[in-house]
Amino acid sequence: MRALAALALLPLLGSCGPGEREAPSADPGTDGSAARPTRDVLDATLAELGVSRREGVLSARELRGNRGLLPGELDGEKGESSPESVSGPGASADPGADPLDPEMVEYRDGLVGMVVSDPRYLEAATGDVVAAANELAPALAAGLRELDRPAEDLKVLAQFARSAPHADTAAALAELSADHDDPTVRAFASWALITSAELAGSGGAVPALLRRLKYEKDTMALLWAARALAAHDNLSGLPTLAAIAGAGVEASGAANQQLYEVVRLTTGREDVTAEDADRLMAEWAAGKRSRSSAAPTSLRGEIWRLISDLSGEHFQLRGVDDARFILSRLGPWAATELGAALEDDDEYVRLHAAQVLERMGPRGEGAAPSLELALHDSNDGVAGAAAEALASVAPAAAGAPLAARLNEAPPHEVRVALIRSLGRTHAAPVELLLTAFEAEGAPADLRLAAAEGLIAAQEEQACLPWLASAMSQRFGDPAGAEALLGRWLAGIDSQDPELGHWALLRPSWEDLGPQHAIIHTADQARERRAGRAQLLLNHLRTLPGR
C-alpha cells in the first residue's frame, strides 16, 4: 500500500514547476503500517498546492458527539463551504498569502469604475490590464471574490480576467461561477474561464465547471459553463449545449452557435453538421475524444480531493454525490487516480471509486487491471461494484475475469453483481447466464440479473415468461422486471422478422402506464404491472409452440 502511495505521488512530485522536488523512491511497504493512498496523496498534493483539506459538512464523529444543530446553523458555525461552493486550487482563503498591493487595488477599482461608467473605455482598460497582467492578477482575483460588489463591477472584472488569463483569477472565476446569486454574473464568470484554458497546466477549473452542469438552472449560465468546459478539452457539456439549442428557449440560438463552434474547433473543419456534433458526443462518451496526457498538477490535486470526498469520514451523501458526478465526467484524466483509490483502506473510497469508473464507461478503461484485482475485495459491496465497473469500462475484455471469479463460488451479493455484469459485456456467456437463471431455488435478484443478460444476448425466450409473471408478484422485484421488459420492448425494431411482432404491443404497454405528470400510487402501480404482465402472457400464448 505504501508502494502504491509512492507510485501515485511519482508523477505529481516529479512534475515541473515552482517548488519542484525530487520524487521519493518507491519503497515496497515493509513496516506493515496501514496506508491510505488517498489521504497520503491528497495531503501531499494539497501541501504542494498550498491549500487546506476540506472536512465534511457533518461527520459521523460530530453526529456521535450529540451536537444539536439545526439546518442553517451548520454553515455559519463550522465555517464550512457549502456543498456547491468551489474548492479548487486557490479557492480556500490562504492565511499565509501576501497582502494585496494597495496600489494595484486602487488601480483595479479605477479601471472598473471607468468601464462601468462608460463601456466605451473597455478596450483601453483591457489593454492596461493585459499590460500589467501578473501584477494585477491578485487584485483582480480578490475583486472577483467580493460577492457583495455590484453585478456590473463583477462582470467587468470577469472581462478583465478573460483578457489576461492567470491561475489566480481562474480560481476566483470558478468560485464566482458557482457562488453568485445573479445568473448573469455566473454566466460571465464561466464565459471568462474559456481563456484560462490557454494557461500552462490549466484544468483546475474543470471540476468547478462540471459541478455547474449538475446544479446550474439558468440556461445562459449553464450554456457558458458547458462551453468553458469544452475549451478545457472536456466535452461533458456538449449534450447540455445540444439540449439548450433544441429547447426553443431564449438561449437556444447562442447554444447552437457555441455547439457548432466547439465541433469546428475540435474537428478542425469549417463545414460541420448536426451529425458531426452527434458523432463528437458519441466519441467523447466512448473515450475516443479527450486529452490523453496525464492531468496537470492543478487538476490532479482536485482529483485527489474529490476522491477523499468519497471517504466514510464524511457523513453527508451530497458531497459524495457531487464527487461521483464530477469524477465520472473527468474522462481518462481521473482513471489512473481512481484505479489507485481501489486499494485504499477505506471501503467507502473503494466502493465509490468503482462506481465512478462504472459511470465513466470506456473512458475509465485505464483502470481495468485494478478493477480485476478488486473483484476479490474483502468487502462484497466493493467486489460487486468492481464487477459492474469492469463490464462498463472494458465490455469486450471483461467476460473472462468475471466468469473466472464466478467459478470461485463467491458470496451471493458478488454472484448477483457478476451475473448482472456478465450480461452487460459484449459477448455474454449464455451458458453461465442460463445456469444462473435456471438454478433451482435461485433468488429473484439472481434470476433478474441473469435475465437482463439473456435479453441482451437475444435469448429472451428463455426468460420472458418468468419476467412477465415476476411483474405481477408482490415480492421479488416486480418493478425491476417491468423496467427491464419496458426497455426491451422500446428497443425492438418493428421490422425485425423474429421480434417485430412484440413491437405491436408497445401502444398497449404505454396505455397502461401513467399519463404525463401523473405518478401512480402503490396500488395503481400493482394494477399497471398486472395489466402489463397479462398483456405479455397473452401474447406469448399466441406464439407458435406455446
Place this chain on the structure above:
Amino acid sequence: MRTLGLRKGMRIALGIIVLLLASWFFSALIGTPEETASAQTPAEWVSSEQCRECHSQIWDEWAASPHANSWLNEDVRVQSDQFANKDCIDCHAPRPIFETGLGERVLPRSSRRAEGVDCLTCHLLPDGKMAGKIDNPRAACQPTTRRELQRVEMCSGCHDQHKTVQQWKATPFAEHNEGCMECHMPYRDGTPKSGRFHTMPGGHYIEMVRSAVTFMGERDGAGAPSVTITNVRGGHSYPTDERSRASDIWWRPLPADADTLNETGVAAGGGSWRHLHRIRDPYRHEKDIESTLLHFGESRTLAIDDPDADGGVEAVLVYKRSPYYRDPETGIAREIDAVTDPFEDAELVHRVKVGPR
C-alpha cells in the same frame, strides 16, 4: 458389586433425564416457539424472505412498511429514473448497518435491492449472526443481544442525511432520551414484552402527520383572519426530509351555505383555492428559497390579507410527499403558482373554518 453397578446406572440415567428436563425447561424459558422452530441456520443470508418462516408477524409488518417499499416506491423510481441515478441506491438498498457502522454513512448493496431497507439491513451482524433482544445460540438466526438497535444511530445513516436526527437533538425528546423508536416503532401493547411494531409509521401515514401539528384559524380584534400552525408533537421539524416532503397551506372564501363536506373532507361547492404558504427545506441548488421548516415547538401565524376573506374562510393544511418543485428532469415540474388543486398530489392534514368578519 452388582447392586452398586445398577445404582450407578440408575444414577446416570436419572442424571440424563434431569439434564434433558433442565434443557427443555431452559429452552422453553429462553426461546419462543418461533425461535426454536425447525429451521436451520442458512449457509448464507441471501434474502429477508429467510426470516419469514420464524418471524412471520414481524415480517408481515415490515412487508407493509415504507421501508419494504423503498425500492418499489413509484415516486422514487420516477425521480431516480428507475434507479439509473445510482446515487439513490445508497439509502434505498443499504448494506447492513452493523457492517458499515452505527451512525456512519450507509453504502449501497448489489443484491436483494428490491427488498429495500430489509431485515438484514438492520439485524445482520458482520459475523453472520443477527442483532436482537436476547442471546439465543439455539435459534436458527443465532440472535445476539445488541442494545444499539434502540438507538437513533440505527436510523441516522439514512435519515440524518437531511438532518432529521439533528432536528431531533434540538428537541426535549432528546433530553429525555426518547428516540426514533418511541414514535416510529412503538411497543405492540405498550410494554417491552410484546416487541416493537415493524411497520415503522412516518410521513407515509397521514394520521401520524396529523398528530404532529395543530392548525387553527381566527380573526383578530380588527377582524383580520389568520391561521396558525404549530409543531406540537413532531419529534423533529415539520416536515422533515429535504425535497421529498412539503406541506402547503391554502385558503378560499367559504360561502355561507357550504355546510356539507365532500369526500376529501372540505366544503362541497367552495370556490377556488389560493396558496398561502409552503413549508419545506430547499433542495441543495435552490439558493433563492428560504427554508420554512417548522421546528419542534414553533408556532407560525399567517395572515390572510385579502378582501375576499372578509366573509367566511376555509383553510387547509395539506401534506405532500413529493413536491417536485423545479425538477425538470422528472418531466413533471411545475411551479407552485401553476397548481390550482391542493389535493392533486397531497393529502389533507387539517382543515379550519373562520367565520365572517
